[in-house]
Amino acid sequence: MVILGGGFAGLYAARHLYKAPVRVTLVDRQNHHLFQPLLYQVATATLSPSEIAAPLRALLGRHQVGVVLAEVTGVDTAGKRVLLSDGELKYDYLVVATGATHSYFGNDKWAAFAPGLKSIEDAVQIRRRILVAFELAEREPDPEIRRSLLNFVIIGAGPTGVELAGSLAEISRHSLPGDFRNIDPKQARIILIEGVDRVLPAYPDDLSSKALRTLEKLGVEVRTGARVTNINEEGVFIGTEFIPARTVLWAAGVAASPVARSLGVELDRAGRVLVTPELTVPGHEDVFVVGDLASINDADGKPVPGLAPAAMQEGKHAAHNIRRRLQGKPMEPFSYWDRGSYAVIGRGHAVGIAFRRFKQSGFTAWMAWLLIHITFLIGFRSRLAVLLDWAYSYLTFGKSARIITGPAPRLDRLRRAPALPEGGEKASLPESHYAAKASGAEPVTPARH
Amino acid sequence: MVILGGGFAGLYAARHLYKAPVRVTLVDRQNHHLFQPLLYQVATATLSPSEIAAPLRALLGRHQVGVVLAEVTGVDTAGKRVLLSDGELKYDYLVVATGATHSYFGNDKWAAFAPGLKSIEDAVQIRRRILVAFELAEREPDPEIRRSLLNFVIIGAGPTGVELAGSLAEISRHSLPGDFRNIDPKQARIILIEGVDRVLPAYPDDLSSKALRTLEKLGVEVRTGARVTNINEEGVFIGTEFIPARTVLWAAGVAASPVARSLGVELDRAGRVLVTPELTVPGHEDVFVVGDLASINDADGKPVPGLAPAAMQEGKHAAHNIRRRLQGKPMEPFSYWDRGSYAVIGRGHAVGIAFRRFKQSGFTAWMAWLLIHITFLIGFRSRLAVLLDWAYSYLTFGKSARIITGPAPRLDRLRRAPALPEGGEKASLPESHYAAKASGAEPVTPARH
Numbered sequence: 045m046v047i048l049g050g051g052f053a054g055l056y057a058a059r060h061l062y063k064a065p066v067r068v069t070l071v072d073r074q075n076h077h078l079f080q081p082l083l084y085q086v087a088t089a090t091l092s093p094s095e096i097a098a099p100l101r102a103l104l105g106r107h108q109v110g111v112v113l114a115e116v117t118g119v120d121t122a123g124k125r126v127l128l129s130d131g132e133l134k135y136d137y138l139v140v141a142t143g144a145t146h147s148y149f150g151n152d153k154w155a156a157f158a159p160g161l162k163s164i165e166d167a168v169q170i171r172r173r174i175l176v177a178f179e180l181a182e183r184e185p186d187p188e189i190r191r192s193l194l195n196f197v198i199i200g201a202g203p204t205g206v207e208l209a210g211s212l213a214e215i216s217r218h219s220l221p222g223d224f225r226n227i228d229p230k231q232a233r234i235i236l237i238e239g240v241d242r243v244l245p246a247y248p249d250d251l252s253s254k255a256l257r258t259l260e261k262l263g264v265e266v267r268t269g270a271r272v273t274n275i276n277e278e279g280v281f282i283g284t285e286f287i288p289a290r291t292v293l294w295a296a297g298v299a300a301s302p303v304a305r306s307l308g309v310e311l312d313r314a315g316r317v318l319v320t321p322e323l324t325v326p327g328h329e330d331v332f333v334v335g336d337l338a339s340i341n342d343a344d345g346k347p348v349p350g351l352a353p354a355a356m357q358e359g360k361h362a363a364h365n366i367r368r369r370l371q372g373k374p375m376e377p378f379s380y381w382d383r384g385s386y387a388v389i390g391r392g393h394a395v396g397i398a399f400r401r402f403k404q405s406g407f408t409a410w411m412a413w414l415l416i417h418i419t420f421l422i423g424f425r426s427r428l429a430v431l432l433d434w435a436y437s438y439l440t441f442g443k444s445a446r447i448i449t450g451p452a453p454r455l456d457r458l459r460r461a462p463a464l465p466e467g468g469e470k471a472s473l474p475e476s477h478y479a480a481k482a483s484g485a486e487p488v489t490p491a492r493h
Numbered sequence: 494m495v496i497l498g499g500g501f502a503g504l505y506a507a508r509h510l511y512k513a514p515v516r517v518t519l520v521d522r523q524n525h526h527l528f529q530p531l532l533y534q535v536a537t538a539t540l541s542p543s544e545i546a547a548p549l550r551a552l553l554g555r556h557q558v559g560v561v562l563a564e565v566t567g568v569d570t571a572g573k574r575v576l577l578s579d580g581e582l583k584y585d586y587l588v589v590a591t592g593a594t595h596s597y598f599g600n601d602k603w604a605a606f607a608p609g610l611k612s613i614e615d616a617v618q619i620r621r622r623i624l625v626a627f628e629l630a631e632r633e634p635d636p637e638i639r640r641s642l643l644n645f646v647i648i649g650a651g652p653t654g655v656e657l658a659g660s661l662a663e664i665s666r667h668s669l670p671g672d673f674r675n676i677d678p679k680q681a682r683i684i685l686i687e688g689v690d691r692v693l694p695a696y697p698d699d700l701s702s703k704a705l706r707t708l709e710k711l712g713v714e715v716r717t718g719a720r721v722t723n724i725n726e727e728g729v730f731i732g733t734e735f736i737p738a739r740t741v742l743w744a745a746g747v748a749a750s751p752v753a754r755s756l757g758v759e760l761d762r763a764g765r766v767l768v769t770p771e772l773t774v775p776g777h778e779d780v781f782v783v784g785d786l787a788s789i790n791d792a793d794g795k796p797v798p799g800l801a802p803a804a805m806q807e808g809k810h811a812a813h814n815i816r817r818r819l820q821g822k823p824m825e826p827f828s829y830w831d832r833g834s835y836a837v838i839g840r841g842h843a844v845g846i847a848f849r850r851f852k853q854s855g856f857t858a859w860m861a862w863l864l865i866h867i868t869f870l871i872g873f874r875s876r877l878a879v880l881l882d883w884a885y886s887y888l889t890f891g892k893s894a895r896i897i898t899g900p901a902p903r904l905d906r907l908r909r910a911p912a913l914p915e916g917g918e919k920a921s922l923p924e925s926h927y928a929a930k931a932s933g934a935e936p937v938t939p940a941r942h
Binding site: 075092093094099101102105110111112113114131175176179182183222223224225 | 524541542543548550551554559560561562563580624625628631632671672673674
């Protein structure tokens, strides 16, 4: 049998088929599983990619699961085969766990200016943008451009947007000051934009209010009820209002993986598969859909959220139903056990609900979040050293992750280039802005010109 | 004053100007210093990039050194200014420490097929190639292509080539077996090619012989006296002999940074600046050249090697001479203190010479190498946690670094594409190679077709 996707849902399905009388093959386009709940910390230069990713082969080696590194383009349910970009795979049972990606609500050209956060590459790219913005601001002579380099806009105030905004506020206030001479990173403006009237709209009103107060205390400017109408390389439009910002991050929309469409069944508005209570595709009892790609309600009639614990439970349940099928027993319906969900706002601050009932906020919610993640990470990496390293980095605003890779950033690229021949770009910069005083003692002090 | 380059030479120059009555600005195109001696371990998936890189601002923050992230294009010694790709900097004193890069001896088109190892990006790229080769071999139905995927050629048997070859032999024999179903990573051939008649030509004959024996014991095929005449995407030519290999690494030639040419002074054959005993550029007492870019002989008349300790000593000495100049004292000539140099062949195996005299090999040489690097790393990162993590990864053939980033590899790209329309590539693959048996139990077993 075949599992598509090595996220939490696919990984847990694979692990729980251990010792079942099937040969399991897991297909992913990446060779690693990603501990997605901490991905925003890679984006904000607190953790390194290797601290939250682990090779699938290493995680699944002792479970006798084969791993195939390939891109899935679709599923042919009639022919019982998975289509890859470079071949195909036959299956008897199939678990589809290809998850979700960002949605720009039809404005796909915004993707170039406002990257979203789903993969290691996204996170490294966002980190590069953030750190390079400070580097360029340090050297930029034009005060207006410098200001736009120090404006950071995050679009979408769900958990990811709130985590990114809080984390950005923290690094600009705690980690970066002292590193620069010409700018004060504390002057960076972190602007969080949300279309509806409150942050964390999935949480109860009072937790939203508490989150808002904490964000404001951290120095985040929150703009609720604000609808983004356009994004370009210089900033963000809210109707006719323009917010200049060279760094814009997208945390607003989620769209289901396109693999869903190839199944030829009914999808919900977000493109997710409306699965049966047994987590199968209606009309195809051999195809299971789990994780962020599955649309299902829990016992209360509320939709099961797109969170890691739900994905793990669904993956495990699909494995359970496959085992029952192999034993000739009837499948059982899935029920979601909501142990709680938390959104971190900053070090020592979170909001959350435990067991659907107990609202928590501030330090106690943060401690609960920390304990849950430490527990998961131990299971995930099985390495105390990593845990210590993580705790150390996280609590000391670690500097080790603050590495920029890629080519050197160029100030001249910030300006709209006049039509110049290749290599003639320098002409667009007044030299006097860069030449330091003849003493050579103070080479780059554009701010005082 | 201005320092160009944040490698060992530039970093030590900057640190030793601490409290001198000058404002120091260090320019680098990267925001991080790299612990280059361990870079090959990132390339062979033993360490993560963040374990051997540290942000320059963090390393220099307390030394009151300004850091400018920019690309240096040249030096105008007459006008006393550094030319950047996007501006310029005036200097009174200048320390040039822009180091060296790979040289393909005029065959620059080989660079695409045989990457060299100088930066974090190089290392991540090489790691990706190595890991992807095993992934593709696992799925490749054609036995000939599969063999060429499991052939790894390293060109150049200096310390870097030997370290890469030994490390590759180890991961294919110790780390990877168990991860794959259709291939045995132990079958990988590691072929080390050297133009002269022995490995590690800079070392004495008997140490070369010992290194050769150790390499062969690790399973490396060593080809000395073999001159590479061409490289393409399918392999390497030695005269008329063709070695099929999809992964070829370049560890042969080193060329000085092109900044040297802009100084308008005499260069040696490798393009390095022939400096005065005081480490200045002849005719320009305000310009120092240090590290791999400087060509200078030690007291015995032997050239000072391009090693980290030499770069550190030169950087420190340039700072010393600048301080003396500022105090109105005459400069002093540089003398190299050769504490020893080691080349690692594998875990527990190295060769080296301590204090120019004491030849070491095997485990004692390796212990010496390990102690030296642990000492340096402590000074460099100041973090016991990192040290523990490194020791752990290194000694257990750590799996955490084995992350592939970038798009999914594609089998069909291995074949010379016939002229097909976009999207028609699949036609070049016989479907039967990929379709598994109808049972679905064994999806990818091309080897048995």
